[in-house]
C-alpha cells in the first residue's frame with residue numbers, strides 16, 4: 001500500500017502531537033463539542049446502559065459521555081462512546097467535523113506504509129500509570145465503576161481492554177508480544193475470565209502456557225490512547241507489534257514503559273491490571289451481548305488472577321456499549337475492517353474504488369467498482385469472499401458502480417432500486433461463517449449472497465432506452481455541501 | 494433468604510462480593526456472586542436481570558449440565 005501513502009496534513013500532525021493519552025483526547029473532544037459530562041446521579045443499572053444506547057444512536061456525531069456521579073461509586077469516573085461516532089474518529093485523525101466516512105476511509109488507507117515505528121520508552125517510575133500501585137488485597141469492584149452492559153449478561157464486563165501478552169515459551173521476544181481486545185468478565189474481587197479462541201494470539205499463548213506448564217503473564221490496559229483501541233483491533237501479523245502500528249498510523253510517538261510483570265505497556269494509560277493465567281482452570285462465562293446484536297452462550301473459559309494494579313490519580317474507567325447496532329463497537333472497528341479488504345482486492349483489481357464493511361463487522365458489505373465488462377463486479381465479489389476477513393464474515397455483498405458512494409446508503413439504495421434484476425443475484429450455500437451469526441441454522445456455516453447492483457454493460461442488451469440523470473457531483477459539490485452545513489450550524493459544525 | 498437469580502442456588506452458594514456506599518458512607522447496594530453458576534448481580538438492578546421469575550427462562554443456567562469448554566485443558570493429557 002506504499003504507493004498510496006501520503007504525508008500527514010499539518011493539522012493531523014498537530015493533533016497527533018497533542019494527544020498522548022485518553023485524557024488529552026477527552027479534553028480535545030470536549031473543546032469540539034464531542035464530549036459531554038453526565039453529572040446527574042445515575043444508578044449503574046439500567047441508567048448507564050440507557051444513556052450509552054441513546055448517545056450511540058447518532059453514529060455520525062454522537063458524543064463521548066463521562067459519568068461522574070454514579071450511585072455507590074462516589075468520586076469514580078466512567079467514560080463511554082469515545083469512539084462512538086465518525087466525527088470523534090475524524091477529530092482524532094486531524095479532520096474537521098463534517099468529514100464524510102468515505103474521506104476517513106481514504107485517510108486510513110493513505111496512512112498505511114512502511115514508516116519506522118515511533119515509540120518512546122520511559123522509566124516505570126516516570127510513567128503516569130504508576131502514580132498509584134496496588135500489590136495486595138485487590139478489589140476490582142472497588143477500583144472500577146463496573147455495571148451490567150446488557151440486561152442478560154452473565155456479569156459485569158470490561159469491554160474495551162487492550163490486553164498485552166507474550167509468547168510464554170519465548171517471553172523475551174518483543175515481536176511475539178501481542179496487544180488485543182478481549183472481553184473480560186469480573187469473576188471475583190481479584191479474578192476474571194478472558195475470552196479468546198485458539199485462532200487468536202492470546203489463545204495460542206494460553207495453550208502454550210498450559211501445554212508446557214509455564215506461567216502466562218498479561219497486562220490489561222484500560223483507558224488508553226485512542227489510537228491503541230482503534231488499531232489493536234486491526235489484524236496485524238503474529239510478528240508485528242500493534243504498538244508500532246498504532247504509532248505509525250498516528251504519525252506521532254506513543255510512550256511505552258515496562259509493567260511490573262515485564263510487558264510493554266502504554267505509559268499514559270489510566271489503569272493497568274497485571275494478571276496471571278490460572279493454568280487448567282475453566283469458569284462459566286457469559287452470556288454477553290455481542291456485535292451481531294445477539295447474546296453469546298454460556299461457556300467455560302480460562303481464568304486469570306490479578307497480581308498487581310497500577311493506576312493514575314483519579315483514574316477514568318473507559319468502557320463500551322456493544323449489542324444490537326448501531327453501537328460504538330461498529331464505529332470502532334468498521335473502517336479498520338474495510339481497509340484491509342480494499343487493499344487485498346486492489347492488488348488484483350485496480351478498478352475497486354472503495355469497500356464498506358461497516359455492518360456487523362462485515363457480515364454485510366458494499367463494494368464500489370468500475371465495471372470493466374458485463375459481470376465483472378461478480379468476479380470482484382468472488383475475490384472478496386476469498387480474502388482472510390471475507391472467508392468468515394462477508395455474508396451479504398452488494399456490488400455498486402464507481403459512481404455510487406458505498407458509505408452513503410441513500411446512494412446504495414438507489415443502485416439497488418435501479419440496477420438490479422431478480423436473476424442477477426448469486427446465493428452460495430454451505431459456506432464457512434463465524435459461529436455467532438444469529439441467523440445460522442448450523443453455527444459455523446452460512447450462505448453467501450451477492451447482489452450485483454452495478455449497471456448493465458454490453459454484451460448485455462440494455463433493458464430500456466432510459467438514460468441516467470447525471471446530477472452535479474464531485475469535490476466542488478462536496479465543498480458546497482459543507483458550506484451549507486456551516487451556514488446552517490455555524491463554524492463549529 | 495437470597496438465592497441465585499439465574500440457577501436458584503441456595504444462600505450457602507452465594508458470595509457477598511462488594512458493597513457500594515455513597516459519599517456519606519451509607520450503603521447503596523450490594524453485589525453478589527453465585528459460586529454454582531458464576532452469575533454476578535447487584536441488588537439494585539431491575540427485576541429483568543435479578544428476579545428468577547421475571548428473567549427470560551432462556552437465560553437460566555443449570556450448573557450440573559455440560560457446557561462447551563473453550564480450549565479444553567484435557568487436550569494436553
Ligand SMILES: [Zn+2]
Nearest residue numbers: 497500527530
Ligand atoms: Zn447461580
